[in-house]
Amino acid sequence: MAQVEQNLAKLGLEVPEVAKPVAAYVPALREGNLVYTSGQLPMVAGNLAATGKVGADVTPAQAAELARTCALNAIAAVKSVVGDLDTVTRVVKVVGFVASDPAFTGQPGVINGASELLGAAFGDAGVHARSAVGVAVLPLDAPVEVEITVAVAD
Template identity: 50%
Template sequence: MTSQIESRLEALGIVLPAAVAPVANYVPAVESQGFLYISGQIPKGANGLEYVGKLGRELSVDDGRAAARLCAINILAQAKLALGDLDRVGRVVKLVGFVNCDPEFGDHPQVVNGASDLMVEVFGDKGRHARSAVGVAALPFGVGVEVEAILEIA
């Protein structure tokens, strides 16, 4: 039987990729005291890393928004691997988005909206969350965006 969230993803035309394995000494997800903490996910798609570069230089706000959306899709893939069923997500509690950008760049919130909007599209009101959008000097592999999540387990 297909879960409600799996059906919603299908209706949105989203196919979850295989969850990406960690590239250093950490785990991709930790379940603790009713919450699932998802490590930062980068925009890795079917063809490898996407959206490499700095916002405000090589990447536009639209590129950044798309990168954040892809990060959120990878968060969902990690959550599915950890929980077995995305219907176990009771609420998206918090997202933290890191934006690799020039010092003058100020559209961090618009970039991270790519991830936030996806969570609301997928989970409805349970997808509304607290959030931080932070500009940084560099991210792993030179990607433009990284997003981490805290999810409440139902």
């Protein structure tokens, strides 16, 4: 078992099956030594874990857990392309989208759920650049969406 998967197991997590795309795209794509994931929703066993706006229907703490689920799904998408997650040498960039109530301004705290999971899974290689963006609505009325870019060994 890859070290990354062992790290996840210590958290009581395992890499899930890759979430099926909800439109015309692939979950992840490798170009050179980079793997780009499509935006990952908080899908669990094929179902959206929650819906609604953060700050109205979903609490910031719930949203951070959903962002963690998105990151786990992004890890699954990366694994589907590279096979062995230990070939990941760096999480380069994380982009998080938060469907926000107009008064909600805590997007960075929500996306910390994803960033912290990536750090726990990949260790020092999980330190990354990041954007956390508030949006009006996300696909399927999801509260959070996360995409990642990782570098992999040749």
